[in-house]
Amino acid sequence: MKNNHKIKKVVAVVGATGAVGVEILKILERRRFPMAKLILLASERSEGKTITFKKKKIKVRRLTEDSFKGVDIALFSAGSSVSERYAPIAVKSGAVVVDNTSAFRMDPSVPLVVPEINPEDLKWHRGIIANPNCSTIQMVLVLKPIHERFKIKRVIVSTYQSVSGAGQSAINALLNESMLKLSGTKVKKHVMHHPIAFNVIPQIDLFLSDGYTKEELKMMNETKKILHDDSFKLTATCVRVPVLRGHSEAVNIETEKQFTISEIKKELSKMKNLVIEDSPEERLYPMPIHAEGRFDTFVGRIRKDSTVPHGLNCWIVSDNLLKGAAFNAVQIAELL
């Protein structure tokens, strides 16, 4: 790639005013990402807004085909259709794209990367690197070390996903609907099609003909791609819960090889950015309110499932806007 010899990069953030974009900017600032210039791009609606970055005000520009001139790294998180259209344009302009949408994740010419797990896949990129789905990232951090040591036969996962996974409008919807419900006012229109305040919705993304949602399919397919194991068996039920930030997952794992719980914990403790939080006697286990704002992923409730010879249950929580999106994207950008 052009310009790769420069230490300081020109970075563009596409979707800079969205829920993930805002977090990307915070992380770039906090981690002192070496930048020659930061370009903020968004839709027409946000054009002209200013965002403060390192105490300087930066104007948000409207995304156009000419936005990527001189850009080294473009971080996309403005929805799949925006990525589909503009990521190839950015690549043509000489930028490397880290894409946070599902647009290119299953494209065989695009690496799908969790830096703790398959950083080697960055080597063969052709301009676009895909950031996996939030619910996949936090889960593979746990699956990978177990798979490597004990060979996983099958995974059954049920998710408890926060509204922030659906963007800022969904966050506002949960807050508004909660307020209205508490004041006894009927809510008429629902951003998430159904009421989300004080409710759970067993649908994330659209349905496919086999009865699974796209979100559930993403968890199955992306896990295979990240782990480089096409035969990996995983089935998922993805559910939206009235939580603002942080996805939780109840994960059941069956392995081929025998293990003890302390062996599992030992393997998990070696994984970077994964924290074991598992002291039931102190009521300590991962919860979204504790994971909020943290880069780490948390695992707890680790216990044997004796309905199969080598079964395991656990509970995984992470901030879906950070490790599930912005943090993972910046980690990839740092590796570039």
Added chain:
Amino acid sequence: MKNNHKIKKVVAVVGATGAVGVEILKILERRRFPMAKLILLASERSEGKTITFKKKKIKVRRLTEDSFKGVDIALFSAGSSVSERYAPIAVKSGAVVVDNTSAFRMDPSVPLVVPEINPEDLKWHRGIIANPNCSTIQMVLVLKPIHERFKIKRVIVSTYQSVSGAGQSAINALLNESMLKLSGTKVKKHVMHHPIAFNVIPQIDLFLSDGYTKEELKMMNETKKILHDDSFKLTATCVRVPVLRGHSEAVNIETEKQFTISEIKKELSKMKNLVIEDSPEERLYPMPIHAEGRFDTFVGRIRKDSTVPHGLNCWIVSDNLLKGAAFNAVQIAELL
């Protein structure tokens, strides 16, 4: 039992002012349960309160050892310790006890009954009949017809349980904490040990030494007892979600025999008080806000899990205070 020849019964409701007690009274009224007299019992705290039943005001009495004189049927839902102490006294006084707590559920001399599934177990009661745990009742309504026809090998369930399962104080806690959180006020003390507003808590009831909670153990053991199958394999993760009413469950089932989805639906459609709600294209699936106030249990998201030869995923929702507690108890009382 004494007085079994009378048509109209003297009924006592123990815990009449609690979340389940209130629902029991509503159902007795709505279903015109044949009663000669209704006695409302509660702790000292509620003594003297009045409750309107069929337009008549009834005073709540304090529960004492003499409360059950002349009582034919006593419906208990005031916590395990109250049942442990007073249910045997009620039986001695000649009453039949329908107990909604976990006090006697696993006692081999006490039948554990879901009227749609094992009404025959009522025959061998010795004065006490146990009502199963809310999360068990709604699940076995789905498991039973599948087990009978296709023989279930293994079940993995993750629950999304509403706060009303923890009583009126937990309902108030969710409402108060939500209000405070929306107004930006910090909540200091938590009825559920952790904040529940905009959070999920992967603990219901206390922990056992194997890392499971009592709630998870209840689902495993009660299912075996209700289905009369000690070898039944089930593993559970029970989670509290910020929902007021209605428990949801993501259930993965593996059967021994082959099935098609339409065969499964056919078997499920035969089960009384179970409604299939499964039209993904119309975004129709069970949700707690739809189940609230309904006697039925709802099942949807019925789809093949192809990670095993005969696998199935589904999603079950029911009003935990109704089919999960009060309605099931009144159904038992009606059968008596």
